[in-house]
Amino acid sequence: MKIKLNSTYAIYSWHWDVPEDELCGICRVAFDGTCPTCKYPGDQCPIVIGECHHAFHLHCIWKWLETDTSRGLCPMCRQPFHTDKSMAVNQGIDLTAAESGMVQNRGSAANGGENTSDSTVDLASEEEDTE
Amino acid sequence: MSTLPITSETIGTIFGSPYRKDAEHDDPSSDYGVAIDWLCEQIVPDSFQISEVPLRVKNSLRNIGRCNEWLFGKFSDMVRQKLNCIGKEIDSLLKDLSESGQTGQLGLLFSRIINLSGILQQCYLIVGLDTAQEHLMERLENSIFQSWVTEKSVWEAIQVVYEDKLFDEDGSTLEALLEMSDLLDKIDLGNEMTQLLLETARTRIKHYVGESCAGQWNRPRLAKLLVWVKDELFPRLTKLIPSDEFTVDCLTSMTKIELAVLRTHEIFDIVIDYPDSKCALEEFRECLITAEQRSKLVELFIAESKLRLLHAGTDTVDIIVCYISAIRSFLIVDHRGVLLDKACRPIRNHLRSRKDTVQQIVNALLNSTPANRLIELAIELRNTDHHAKVHEESERDLNWVPDPVEALPDFRKGVVEDIVESLISIFESKGLFVEEFVKVFSERLLQVTDYDVREIYSDLHLLKARFGNQEFNSLDVMLKDMLLSKEFDRRLRTKVPENVHSSVVSHLYWPKLPSYSFKMPQEIQAGLDGYQSAYEELKKGRKLLLSPSLCRVDINVNLGGKDHRYKVAADKAAILYFFQDQPHDAEVKLAVVCMKLQMSLLLAREGLKFWVKAKVLEECGLNTYRVNE
């Protein structure tokens, strides 16, 4: 008997490579999920890890840092928040995707949360891109 | 019908007669005595002609004079006593009648009544009663005759005669019935007789409806029934029934009632028989008139469905099929949907309590092949008219009209009418369905090996139209995962082996993936390693976790010089690779396969069984296998 391998089709799940806590320190949602305003996890709702080793959804920490009370500090340890450039997670952020995720969410929030065409348009454009 | 005993006091009260005991008038030799005695002798049931009035009686009567109150008093008293006397005689005759059960004696009774009434008529003339007195006498007479005729055994005998003879084709029997009816009418039992005849007619109709309509649901029956009523039944009855109020409409509505009774009893089978029973259902609607009929229908359907459908042994799909038929059927009978709502509540409650109801409905919605016994649901889901319908519904809400009176408080017309909506609304929240959709879609998506998700995507679209957009967040993410995987796969093409592809899922949005693990064959693992590191290189900060048993491989197995192609799960391939690496003709135990591949017993046993069935391996001893070469 002789076996010849023609092809392999694998099923993977992806996970953010974060060492400790699996929940975002701000919204308490798993990193592999999204911040409260996002629909799609991953590229559109990435995470960042600070020099203090605290990790957040990018959108969560952005919003926090935009507030006056934050004074640029990490909400967990009150040290100035800077992303740790050495962490692979921080290098992988696709800012265009993350910003498009943010914009999209703001747009849909303005519609009273009824993002009726959002996913449809989204999927359709993806389809076009890949064709 | 009870009859009061007629005494002189009651006569006194009723008739206000000044009659009382008086020596002079009691004297048999007086003119009164002579007249009354002679009249008394004449009243016998066997004759119908009074002999000529003797001179002495004529004289006495002339002496007394016409319209004499004293004479009237004595006369009516005498008649009463005499008739009661004859009545006792007849009573014993009737005893025989009830014992023998024969109706022949009826004729005798009737001829006696006819005779007596004829004789009394003649007496009234001779005595010279005035109109008022004559009228009083007739009432006395009738009330006594009535008491004879309405005696239980006699009345029953009359009933039997009607039942036997009313629909007899023989013309002479009709004559006899006419005589009987005339007599009953004459002694003032016209209403009772009409009642009796109508009852007889009802029995006949019931019988005829049963004979010509029971179990006949696929063609019209009502029109034919009504022709029979009009041409056969009505002409006969109208001759016998004196009342002007009796029209063919009485019989028509009686017929509809009887058809409704029949269909009510048949309702469960009619529902099962839908759509072949459409005809019967449409006629049923025409016959269903009163609220009482309607509640009886609901009550019976509920009882039958509990008895014949709603038990643990019944297949869930069968119950859903029956429920759909019930929806369609009851909407024909009652457009408003009120009966449907009431009749199907137990079915809905039962379906709610079943573990696999949601699963069956979801499968049915998504499976448009003929193998789907509930394909109606798949068709309904794909029916794009639905959007228009929803629109109508909301417009209807603006022009609010009250629900039909019989409706239960939580009755919702739009929900009741729509098959898919009816089924979904069995459960309080749509969450259960969405969960099940996620499960089914996940199974389907994990089978995809060419990134083609167009069919699944269009199904999701249809579901959103039904269930609303918001419910399907995870499904959106799942589909997007597939699209991203496709895009990613394209970007990796230059970096990974041509023959390795994958789907990368966002695990929080998918049902828990199976975690079976085993040692992947080296050849397969090599390709996966390349793929995985290329991914992690491109998507910095993320790692991939393989679900080994979900991996599928496409292999050619060369056995005895012949190639066979298999697309199998990686665990099955792993088993075969293990045999390939063994020396020729080696026999391998199940336990060894488990140990060497670090595979669960279940997975190993299944895989070995698969290859034995494919005749690639053979079982050469208990739990021992070798290559079938």
Ligand SMILES: [Zn+2]
């Ligand atoms: Zn967060």
Ligand SMILES: [Zn+2]
């Ligand atoms: Zn986000």
Ligand SMILES: [Zn+2]
């Ligand atoms: Zn910190």
